[in-house]
Amino acid sequence: MISVQEALTILQQNLPAPRVIRVPLEEAFSHRLAEDICAPEHSPRYTSSAMDGYAVRWQDVMGAANQTPIRLQIAGESQAGIPYDGVVGVQEAIRISTGAMLPEGADTVIRVEDTRENGGGVEILDCRKQGQDVRYAGEEFTAGTKILEQGQVLHPRHIALLSAVGVDSIPVYDAPRVSLLITGTELAHHGDGSIKPFQVRDSNAPMLKSAVLEAGGVLIECLHVEDDYTATVEAIRRALAKESDIILCSGGVSVGRHDHVKEAAEEVGLHQLFWKIKQKPGKPLFVAKNGATLLFGLPGNPVSAFMCFQNYVIPSLAAMQGVSYLKKSISARAEVVIENSGKRTDFIRVVITDEPNAVPTIRPIPQQGSHMLSSIVGADGYIVVEPGSTLAPGELTEVFVF
Numbered sequence: 001m002i003s004v005q006e007a008l009t010i011l012q013q014n015l016p017a018p019r020v021i022r023v024p025l026e027e028a029f030s031h032r033l034a035e036d037i038c039a040p041e042h043s044p045r046y047t048s049s050a051m052d053g054y055a056v057r058w059q060d061v062m063g064a065a066n067q068t069p070i071r072l073q074i075a076g077e078s079q080a081g082i083p084y085d086g087v088v089g090v091q092e093a094i095r096i097s098t099g100a101m102l103p104e105g106a107d108t109v110i111r112v113e114d115t116r117e118n119g120g121g122v123e124i125l126d127c128r129k130q131g132q133d134v135r136y137a138g139e140e141f142t143a144g145t146k147i148l149e150q151g152q153v154l155h156p157r158h159i160a161l162l163s164a165v166g167v168d169s170i171p172v173y174d175a176p177r178v179s180l181l182i183t184g185t186e187l188a189h190h191g192d193g194s195i196k197p198f199q200v201r202d203s204n205a206p207m208l209k210s211a212v213l214e215a216g217g218v219l220i221e222c223l224h225v226e227d228d229y230t231a232t233v234e235a236i237r238r239a240l241a242k243e244s245d246i247i248l249c250s251g252g253v254s255v256g257r258h259d260h261v262k263e264a265a266e267e268v269g270l271h272q273l274f275w276k277i278k279q280k281p282g283k284p285l286f287v288a289k290n291g292a293t294l295l296f297g298l299p300g301n302p303v304s305a306f307m308c309f310q311n312y313v314i315p316s317l318a319a320m321q322g323v324s325y326l327k328k329s330i331s332a333r334a335e336v337v338i339e340n341s342g343k344r345t346d347f348i349r350v351v352i353t354d355e356p357n358a359v360p361t362i363r364p365i366p367q368q369g370s371h372m373l374s375s376i377v378g379a380d381g382y383i384v385v386e387p388g389s390t391l392a393p394g395e396l397t398e399v400f401v402f
């Protein structure tokens with residue numbers, strides 16, 4: 001059996017390289033940028049008005065006030081999308097809408113509220129400073145400025161920024177392609193109304209499907225096989241033929257007479273990277289490789305499957321999307337004594353309590369069985385405690401957050 005660290009290192013050395021694809025902006029949501037993006041255009045693109053009002057020359061209106069209004073001639077209009085094509089002359093005003101292009105010759109905008117129209121003219125009743133309510137071309141950033149960094153996950157606000165400056169398609173990391181293979185003769189669908197007393201509802205398939213999506217992967221297919229060697233061989237062969245980056249198997253990796261995943265994987269040409277890690281839960285995790293495809297044989301116990309997904313599959317999927325091979329962690333203090341008197345590294349599920357102006361504290365979930373899903377639902381993360389080691393109350397430790 002190898003250690004947790006050895007397993008992580010082997011995995012890191014064998015990860016498929018990230019694939020870069022160019023996608024139209026409309027399809028970029030939730031992808032990760034593969035390159036820095038520089039703005040092709042200034043923002044704003046042109047100098048415009050921030051308010052509805054009149055575009056004027058500061059020289060003509062300075063000093064205008066309620067008691068001493070200044071009258072200008074209205075010479076035209078600049079509407080958003082229909083600019084005024086002349087030049088603003090002496091003592092002229094141009095009606096202007098919010099977002100409309102500031103006409104040549106004007107340098108200041110007077111809001112409608114600070115004016116009074118009469119006849120063909122307008123009286124300016126107030127003005128504060130030259131350039132008021134003008135938005136200048138390039139004032140946010142100029143063309144060529146770096147606006148987004150490689151690795152950024154594209155949320156709606158990032159997509160808005162890219163479209164505002166005329167980016168039409170972008171290089172992103174392709175979502176890793178994942179095939180799921182759920183093994184187990186005892187399994188029944190979660191919605192099965194005529195489940196037999198000796199059957200188990202399949203919670204790994206729904207969990208892993210959503211876990212893959214949450215980690216940025218794309219699910220190619222989800223196959224179910226009974227604990228049958230030939231069926232398992234065929235299912236893995238099929239997943240390989242689909243050019244999966246990752247084949248994620250559930251169950252059938254221990255030493256029972258009906259555990260076939262390891263032998264079946266080897267039969268179709270995957271070679272073992274490791275099998276069995278000195279850890280709890282998840283001891284029989286099996287990882288194998290064929291070309292650019294990695295196979296994870298997750299143990300069938302639902303908590304073991306989840307914890308192996310957290311500790312090994314998530315960092316792998318992240319690395320395949322251009323993110324360094326890291327797990328998200330925080331520092332926290334133990335509330336109580338936490339010890340590992342066993343022989344395997346223990347992934348102890350903990351509840352995190354935020355403390356005002358202090359380091360958060362943690363306490364273990366009381367029931368940690370690898371068949372008890374409540375041990376991960378009731379927890380906020382896990383700590384890694386080596387065999388024979390003890391955390392004293394108040395001691396700082398690293399917590400990997402779910």
Ligand SMILES: Nc1nc2c(c(=O)[nH]1)N[C@H]1C(S)=C(S)[C@@H](COP(=O)(O)OP(=O)(O)OC[C@H]3O[C@@H](n4cnc5c(N)ncnc54)[C@H](O)[C@@H]3O)O[C@H]1N2
Nearest residue numbers: 184200201202203204251252253254259283299300301304
């Ligand atoms: N003699 C030994 N037996 C076992 C060992 C060992 O070292 N020696 N290791 C134990 C450990 S640790 C684990 S973890 C399990 C892993 O076994 P498998 O990966 O072969 O998983 P299965 O036997 O198929 O199932 C185990 C358990 O999980 C339930 N299960 C399976 N699939 C699902 C699913 N999709 N949804 C919900 N529950 C599932 C299954 O019914 C079993 O109860 O092996 C130990 N045995």
Ligand code: MOO
Nearest residue numbers: 281282283304370
């Ligand atoms: O890996 Mo097992 O999870 O210890 O039950």
